[in-house]
Structures are given as C-alpha cells and as structure tokens.
Amino acid sequence: MPAATSTDPLERLGATLALGRSVPSRRMMIIVNPFASTVSDRLKNLVVYALRGRYEVDAIDTNARGHATELSREAAREGYDVVVAFGGDGTVNEAANGLAGSKTPLCCLPGGRANVYCRMLGIPTDVVDATEHLLMLADDWRPRRVDVGSVNGRMFVFSAGAGLDASVVEQVDAHPHLKARFGEWYYTWMSLRTFTRRYLLHPPRLEAQIGTETVAGVTVIVQNAAPYTYFGSRPVEMGEGATLQSGDLAGVVLDRARPIDVPTIIARALSQHLRVTRHHHVHPFSGAGGLRVRSLDERPLPLQVDGDYIGEADEAAFGVKPNGIAVIS
Secondary structure, three states: OOOOOOOOHHHHHHHHHHHOOOOOOOEEEEEEOOOOOOOOHHHHHHHHHHHOOOOEEEEEEOOOOOHHHHHHHHHHHOOOOEEEEEEOHHHHHHHHHHHOOOOOOEEEEEOOOOOHHHHHHOOOOOHHHHHHHHHHHOOOOOOEEEEEEEEOOEEEOOEEEEEHHHHHHHHHHOOHHHHHHHOHHHHHHHHHHHHHHHHOOOOOOEEEEEOOEEEEEOEEEEEOOOOOEEEOOEEEOOOOOOOOOOOOEEEEEEOOOOOOOHHHHHHHHHOOOOOHHHOOOEEEEEEEOEEEEEEOOOOOEEEEEOOEEEEEEOEEEEEEEEEEEEEOO
C-alpha cells in the first residue's frame, strides 16, 4: 500500500522540492506580513526555498502599515517579473496599491483567514498547494489585466465600504490577535456589538449619489468583483453584477439598521438561495462607473478597503480602473 500523505503543512511543503530545481529565469519579490494569522518564520523559509527552485526570489518582511505599497512600487521600478503578497487581504491590498498602473503583475500566497483575492484569482487557499501552483506557473506564464476599484485615491481589489461595515472593520482591526485567533466568529461578535452601540439608536446617516439616483442610508458596500467576503468556506454575497473584468462597480446601500433588519440581511448574505438584493431595506446597484457618498449629519464616514480600515472622511468618491492591474494566476 502507498504511504499515507502527511497532514503537516511543513512536511508537505518540503515534498514540493521534489518537483525539481532549474536555473531561475524570473525575478520574484515576496512581500511577507509576519503578523498574518498563518505565517511563521519556518513556513516562510520553506516557501521561499521551494520557490527558489524556479524563481530568483527576494523575500522581505513588512514592518509597518503601508510598507507593502512602498516595496511593490520599488519592485515595479526595478523590473521584477512578479510581486507575491504573502499574507491576508490587507497585504494584497497594499501590494496592489504599489503595482496599479504598472506592468509588474501581482500574485498572492494565502496567509490570512479569508484570503478573498486568492480565491478570486483561482489560487489555492492551502499554502502548500498555492506554492506548488506558483511553481507550475513558471512554465505557464500568462499575466492578464483585471480591474481595480478606488475610493478617495486608495485602490481596492474586490470591495470597499462606508458606514456600518467599515465601523465593524475598524473595531476588528483594533484587536489583531483576536482577529487572527477567532476569524469570522470575531467579525460576527464585533458586528453585533458595533450595531448595538453605534447604529441601534441615532445611527450615522449617509447619502449615495449613483448616476442620477440619490439613496440615503447607513452603509454602502461597493464591489468590483464578487463575493463580498467569505465566512469560513462559504461565500458572502452582497452586490451582484461586477466581475474582475466587467469594468464597473456593483453594490448595495442599506437604508436603515434596525434589530429586525440586520439578522435577516445576514441570513440572506450567507444563504445559497436567498439574495440580499431582494431585501426590502437594501438598495442594490450595478453597472456603475462611480459613485459619491457623503455624510448627512456632519459625522465623518468610516471607510474600509478589502477588509482594512483606512480612516474617516466627510465624502467618499468611488471609482473603477478597468484593467488597472496585472495579475498572474
């Protein structure tokens, strides 16, 4: 009988070296978030060693917010063939902001809990499988260009938001260790807590201008691809219509947040049959080239991009850059 396959990811990763080593022909910069939930020094070293069988690899750890953007810009200037973001979606977002508009493609290795962009690009969410995938791409090198969204000049690769969802992200980001430990369950807890504390009574109000239509509400979710995120392995569906190559935006405006509304919206978001866009207090939009969102009560709007809180603003201008970034997957 054949020997059982090891379930230890580090042992499995060592086995990828059996794929063979050759003279590297492409330069790769791996940007590593050492604080990502599934990244360790030993795992990083094994990944880098395996990839050096097919690539000329430079691996650099990030040390502050925004560092991945700086490193990616430098990689593009120096002519690297690919930049690989090894971390969660926040690391991917920062790398994308450094590469948008350049010829250098972006790729990613899963190091977070959701790894939404990895899934969208068709990259395995298991780091061993993803490393093997990158090794095989060396012989099937076909970069392609996909869309990126923007809000007030900050790029996002799949979703952004203003209002309630950004307030939740702000609270989650304030406790990174709990976020890494409990993942989607911590998001659920903080969603309920944020809702009851800030949106149950006198919630902040906003107004979205979408083409010729004006919609008032408490939160806006904007997507340039779907799904919005994942709860474990289950996709969370919000807006409908936008894809990575559709050249437009889709999303939803939640017009109120009452105790009777939020549970039913969550249920629809996780359902395989019900749709959020059919909820009575959700205003869907699609095919948008852009939209503007402003506060209606002088309280600044919290903003998030790809699940990272980026601060507050009185107004938020959302747009999309068709074919704005190159990717390899």
